Amino acid sequence: xxxxxxxxxxxxxxxxxxxxxxILAKGEVSIxxxxxxxxxxxxxxxxxxSDTAKAxxxxxxxxxxxxxxxVVAVSVPDITGAFAQVVEVLxxxxxxxxxxxxFLTPEIGTAHVIMRVGENKKAIAAxxxxxxxxxxxxxxx
Amino acid sequence: MPKYFNPEIETASRDYLTALQSARLIKMxxxxxxxxxxxxxxxxxxxLLPGDIHSITDLPKLPFTVKQDLRDNYPFGLFAVPxxxxxxxxxxxxxTGKQTVxxxxxxxxxxxxxxxxxxxxxxxxxxxxxxxxxYGYGLFTGGLGLHYGAERMGATAIPVSSGNTQRQIQILQxxxxxxxxCTPSYAMYIGESVRRMGIDPKTLALRAGIFGAEAWSExxxxxxxxxxxxxxxxxxxxxxxxxPGVSYECQMQTGMHVCEDFFYPEIxxxxxxxxxxxxxxxxxxxxxxxxxxxxxxxxRTRDISALSYEQCECGRTLVKMLKPRGxxxxxxxIRGVNVFPSQVEHVxxxxxxxxxxxxxxxxxxxxxxxxxxxxxxxxxxxxxVKEIEKQEHKIHSTMQAVLGVSAEIKLVEPxxxxxxxxxxxxxxxxxxx
Numbered sequence: 001x002x003x004x005x006x007x008x009x010x011x012x013x014x015x016x017x018x019x020x021x022x023i024l025a026k027g028e029v030s031i032x033x034x035x036x037x038x039x040x041x042x043x044x045x046x047x048x049x050s051d052t053a054k055a056x057x058x059x060x061x062x063x064x065x066x067x068x069x070x071v072v073a074v075s076v077p078d079i080t081g082a083f084a085q086v087v088e089v090l091x092x093x094x095x096x097x098x099x100x101x102x103f104l105t106p107e108i109g110t111a112h113v114i115m116r117v118g119e120n121k122k123a124i125a126a127x128x129x130x131x132x133x134x135x136x137x138x139x140x141x
Numbered sequence: 142m143p144k145y146f147n148p149e150i151e152t153a154s155r156d157y158l159t160a161l162q163s164a165r166l167i168k169m170x171x172x173x174x175x176x177x178x179x180x181x182x183x184x185x186x187x188x189l190l191p192g193d194i195h196s197i198t199d200l201p202k203l204p205f206t207v208k209q210d211l212r213d214n215y216p217f218g219l220f221a222v223p224x225x226x227x228x229x230x231x232x233x234x235x236x237t238g239k240q241t242v243x244x245x246x247x248x249x250x251x252x253x254x255x256x257x258x259x260x261x262x263x264x265x266x267x268x269x270x271x272x273x274x275x276y277g278y279g280l281f282t283g284g285l286g287l288h289y290g291a292e293r294m295g296a297t298a299i300p301v302s303s304g305n306t307q308r309q310i311q312i313l314q315x316x317x318x319x320x321x322x323c324t325p326s327y328a329m330y331i332g333e334s335v336r337r338m339g340i341d342p343k344t345l346a347l348r349a350g351i352f353g354a355e356a357w358s359e360x361x362x363x364x365x366x367x368x369x370x371x372x373x374x375x376x377x378x379x380x381x382x383x384x385p386g387v388s389y390e391c392q393m394q395t396g397m398h399v400c401e402d403f404f405y406p407e408i409x410x411x412x413x414x415x416x417x418x419x420x421x422x423x424x425x426x427x428x429x430x431x432x433x434x435x436x437x438x439x440x441r442t443r444d445i446s447a448l449s450y451e452q453c454e455c456g457r458t459l460v461k462m463l464k465p466r467g468x469x470x471x472x473x474x475i476r477g478v479n480v481f482p483s484q485v486e487h488v489x490x491x492x493x494x495x496x497x498x499x500x501x502x503x504x505x506x507x508x509x510x511x512x513x514x515x516x517x518x519x520x521x522x523x524x525x526v527k528e529i530e531k532q533e534h535k536i537h538s539t540m541q542a543v544l545g546v547s548a549e550i551k552l553v554e555p556x557x558x559x560x561x562x563x564x565x566x567x568x569x570x571x572x573x574x
Contacts, residue, residue, distance in 0.1 A: 007524035009517060011554050037526045041551055046524050060519065063556040067522040098525060116524060 002070035002120045003136050004052040008045040009065040012038070020045065020064060027058030032140040033114060035101035046101070048073070048114060048140060072123050073114045073140070075133040078104065086113060086132060093126035095119065112140065144456065146262040146294055147255065150402050151457045155450075158458070162405055163196035165430035170194045170203070173436055176221040179214055180204075180438065197405065200428060201416055205439045208241060211381065216242040222434045232280040233380045233479055240280070243380045244434040250289065252431050256378070256386030256400045257290020263391045263398070263455075264349045264374040266320050268295035271346075273318035275327060276354070276477075277303040282384030283354055283477065287322040290386055296320070303327065306334050317346035324477040325357035325365060325373070329507035332368025342370035351376050353385050354477035355509070356465065358573075362394075375464065381440055382427045388462050393454050396461030403431030406462060407439070408448055411469040422447045424469050425462065443470045471568065473502060475509045478546040482567045485513055485548075488540050494518065499558045500548075504572040511548040513540065516555050 010016050017036075024031060030050035037044045049055045052068055059066045076082045083102070090097060100115040112135065117123040124134050145151040153161075171191045173180040183204045184190065193202060211219060220227070228247045232240040245253065261272060272291035276283030284302055291298040301312055303323065309331055312318060321328060328350055335342055347369055353376035365373045377397050378385035387404050388397035399406050404427045408417045411424040425446045429436045444465040453461060473480045486496050497516035502509065515536065523529055529552065536550045559566055 005524060007522055009522045009529070009552070009554060011557065016554075039526055039530070042529070044522075044524060044526060044529070063554075065517050065519050065522045065555050067519055067524070069524050071524070098527075 002124065003048060003073040003114065003140070004068055005071045005114070006047045006049060006052055006055050006059075006066055006068050008047065008059060010036075010043045010045050012040070012042055017043075017045065020059070023058055023062045023064065024049070024055060027054055029055045029058065033101065033103045033112065035099070035114075037099065046099075048137070052137065070120055071114055071116050072120055072127070073112055073135045074127055075110045075135050075139070076102075076113055078106075078109050078111050083111070083113060085130070086127065089126050089130040089132070090115075090117060090123055093122055095123045095126070143262060143267070146259040151259065151398070151459055153402075153458055155458065158401065159197055161402055162430055163198075165402075166197050166200065166405070166428065167191075167194055169428070169430050169432075169436045170438070172221050172433070173438060177219055177436075179210065179219055200405070200407065200439065203428075203438050205414065205426070205441055206437045207441050208381070208443075211241045212239055215239055217244065219437070220244050220434055221436050222246055227434060229285075230280075231282050231285075231380050231384065233282070241381060246433040249383070249432050249434050251293075252403050253286060253383040253386060254289035254293040256383060256389070256403065257286050257376075258294035258386075259290075259398075259400065260351055260374070260376050260386050260389030261287075261290050261294050261296065261320065263389050263457075264320060264351050265372070265392070266291075266294060266296055266349070270296040270319040270348075271299055271316055272296045272320045272322065273299045273301055273309075273313065273316075273347075275301050275303055275309055275321065275323035275331075276385075281477075282378065282380045283322075283324075286378065286384035286386060287351065291320075306331060310335060310338065310340070313345055313347060314340070319346055319348050321347055321350040321369070321371070322376075323350075323352060324354050325352040325361055326355060326476060326504070326507050326509060328352050328365045328373070329361065329368065332365055333506065336368065342368065345370070347371050349374060351385075351389075353377055355474045356467075361507075377462065377465075379442060381435070381437060382429060382442075383432070387427070391453065391455040391457060395453070396449055396463045398453070398457050398459040399448075399462055400431075401460055403429070405430050406448060406460065408446065409441075411441075411443075411445075419448050419450050422463075422466060425465070443468045443472060445469060473500070473511075473568065473570070475502065475511050475544075475546045478544065480511070480544050480546060484544055485540065488536070488543050489515060492536060492539060494521070494536075497555075497558060499566065500568045502568065502570045502572055509572065511546065512551055513548045514551045514553050514558060516558055517552045518555065521552070 033048040095117045098116040102113045174191045229245045278284030374390040378387040388399040407426040408423040417423040425442045446465045449461045499514045501512045
């Protein structure tokens with residue numbers, strides 16, 4: 001039940017992010033969530049998109065280096081302390097969070113949190129058991 | 142203060158030198174024919190016999206030797222002596238990760254030491270001097286070459302080796318080193334560190350420096366001389382021929398006197414391979430007429446230089462070679478270490494990456510820097526910064542192990558490196574030398 005994430009290598013130079021998002025737009029790929037990790041020389045643009053396969057294809061055609069992996073996405077009620085519970089469940093399961101990013105869906109009243117953990121299966125089992133709704137690409141279309 | 146280490150040779154008449162060179166060439170050619178199958182085969186193919194060589198003027202009849210020949214006969218295939226006669230092995234980096242290996246007999250070490258000793262005396266060195274050797278010691282010929290030279294001419298050698306600039310300066314101060322031997326870029330760096338530490342260079346006992354193993358300009362000479370309050374002398378050498386001391390500068394600083402009694406120089410047109418007259422720039426070629434273990438015939442150095450037979454004011458009659466102007470191949474010299482773009486490519490391929498790369502060389506704070514930009518592919522992209530940095534570190538350490546010099550690794554986007562006419566521009570050298 002993990003979610004597909006596409007990671008794009010972006011050099012730190014002006015206009016590069018604009019180029020890449022334009023490539024996705026032209027390919028009619030919708031960005032559902034994203035985060036950017038940066039170092040001095042390069043950044044990694046992490047995206048959850050409407051059509052991962054299409055995104056990979058248009059990026060490859062445009063000569064942009066990308067790769068796809070699976071991460072854990074969980075739906076969290078938009079109330080104080082909810083995310084703290086998620087983190088606690090994972091800590092108890094012995095799962096490390098390497099990075100996380102979140103987006104709110106005001107119309108539904110929940111937040112989606114996307115996390116890179118050590119072992120997806122273990123994390124998903126722990127979260128499901130604790131009553132959290134783990135979501136996949138279908139849920140964010 | 143003696144002006145020459147070996148006045149009989151260094152001020153010999155041209156006739157005497159020619160006779161000596163001729164006698165040594167005849168002996169050397171026989172040694173090559175008898176003991177090096179590679180040369181015997183070449184001679185046989187050309188229909189040449191050792192007896193066809195009567196004097197040094199017959200040299201153009203002989204075949205050339207190139208670095209590839211050393212590689213093809215790696216490691217010891219071109220040695221002309223049995224193992225019990227070998228006294229030392231040195232090596233320098235080659236083009237495909239394989240090193241160029243050279244060997245010396247006791248006699249060869251003496252020849253090389255004499256070349257380095259002549260260089261130290263020409264730079265004003267005496268038996269009372271402390272010779273501070275900051276070239277690296279090891280397979281690289283720099284450190285041991287100057288070390289043996291210093292001992293040979295009777296000075297005191299201080300084998301500091303390279304690195305640890307603080308300690309270098311402390312030794313310069315406390316031991317009172319008189320002559321510094323290192324690469325010119327390192328001399329600049331020491332000079333700057335001395336200034337930064339607030340030390341007046343006039344308080345140091347340092348009088349002269351002997352700098353080589355990389356290209357440097359007259360401007361850089363003036364800067365070093367000012368920064369350290371010394372006279373800076375150029376020295377030339379390559380391990381295939383011996384090491385530092387193949388040629389050296391005198392007080393006139395107008396070119397390097399070649400130890401032509403051991404290493405006979407020619408200048409050739411690198412395209413036609415025809416010998417060029419004195420004064421013309423072309424590829425420098427040496428024949429090791431004074432060596433036993435690795436007697437290379439007409440070895441193409443790839444360095445572009447010219448010879449001057451004009452009488453030098455220092456009194457030496459040995460021919461001078463002018464400061465090399467560049468190279469006839471793509472070899473780069475980074476902090477004294479030979480680096481071929483093909484070695485970089487070899488590492489990239491060995492790590493399973495596409496050979497889309499560019500080498501950018503610069504000189505920052507007078508130290509050579511090398512950056513290797515590599516286009517990454519989809520398989521190298523990760524969502525984790527750590528993973529990508531781990532790949533960079535792996536490339537960096539493999540590169541360092543193969544090249545023997547550190548290079549900054551920079552991963553770049555696919556198709557981002559410039560391509561001209563389908564062929565990539567592999568090397569950008571921004572150094573102002």
